[in-house]
Amino acid sequence: MATISYRNATIKLDENSYDPAEDSFLLADAAVEHTKDGSRVLEIGTGTGFVSAVLRANRNVNLIATEINPHAASCARSNGIEVIRTDMFAGLRKGNIFDIIIFNPPYLPTSEEEKVPGWLNYAFDGGIDGRDAIGSFLNKACSYLAPGGTVMLLISSLTGIGEVRKEMEGQGFQTDIVASARCPFEELVVVKASMHNLHKK
Numbered sequence: 001m002a003t004i005s006y007r008n009a010t011i012k013l014d015e016n017s018y019d020p021a022e023d024s025f026l027l028a029d030a031a032v033e034h035t036k037d038g039s040r041v042l043e044i045g046t047g048t049g050f051v052s053a054v055l056r057a058n059r060n061v062n063l064i065a066t067e068i069n070p071h072a073a074s075c076a077r078s079n080g081i082e083v084i085r086t087d088m089f090a091g092l093r094k095g096n097i098f099d100i101i102i103f104n105p106p107y108l109p110t111s112e113e114e115k116v117p118g119w120l121n122y123a124f125d126g127g128i129d130g131r132d133a134i135g136s137f138l139n140k141a142c143s144y145l146a147p148g149g150t151v152m153l154l155i156s157s158l159t160g161i162g163e164v165r166k167e168m169e170g171q172g173f174q175t176d177i178v179a180s181a182r183c184p185f186e187e188l189v190v191v192k193a194s195m196h197n198l199h200k201k
């Protein structure tokens with residue numbers, strides 16, 4: 001079985017799950033840097049569990065993840081991650097709140113012809129403008145954030161960095177780019193977003 005080792009974590013891979021790539025590394029590094037010991041962390045779309053496993057190997061956090069692809073959910077469990085197999089936040093207990101919510105979403109603009117067969121399509125398919133999954137995520141994320149909590153979202157220049165930040169700011173988040181990497185066809189960034197007046201309305 002193929003494995004990947006990174007920052008004190010060794011993660012088993014799976015042929016029906018997203019192989020950790022530059023986006024996963026960038027988000028994992030940013031998550032380690034911006035997460036304090038003792039934080040309650042939720043990762044949406046954990047895939048093999050790579051980002052969560054790296055975070056747990058480097059920070060003492062209380063972490064749970066969700067994943068829609070059943071093969072990826074099993075793979076992440078085999079990597080020691082507690083995973084709820086569900087769509088976004090749907091399977092979480094009511095009242096569950098988190099200090100950090102992490103998401104490396106399917107962010108590629110994808111036409112009907114570009115879809116890949118099977119569950120793996122969920123790893124890539126961001127809809128026509130690349131922002132479908134991000135929109136669904138942002139509609140729900142603040143209901144699961146603790147006061148002063150933050151969202152860490154990986155996006156690409158192909159998704160429209162300005163457009164996504166505008167959407168986040170329209171929902172009341174303050175956004176900052178806290179990490180970036182140039183890849184052959186795109187720039188990847190991690191947006192860190194917080195909502196200071198959360199739950200005070």
Ligand SMILES: C[S@@+](CC[C@H](N)C(=O)[O-])C[C@H]1O[C@@H](n2cnc3c(N)ncnc32)[C@H](O)[C@@H]1O
Nearest residue numbers: 018024045046047067068069087088104122123
């Ligand atoms: C780009 S991959 C990232 C995987 C992993 N977090 C990483 O960084 O290596 C996106 C992941 O989100 C999952 N996903 C997509 N839509 C989802 C949804 N509605 N609910 C839960 N997970 C979803 C996909 O199955 C895939 O595992």
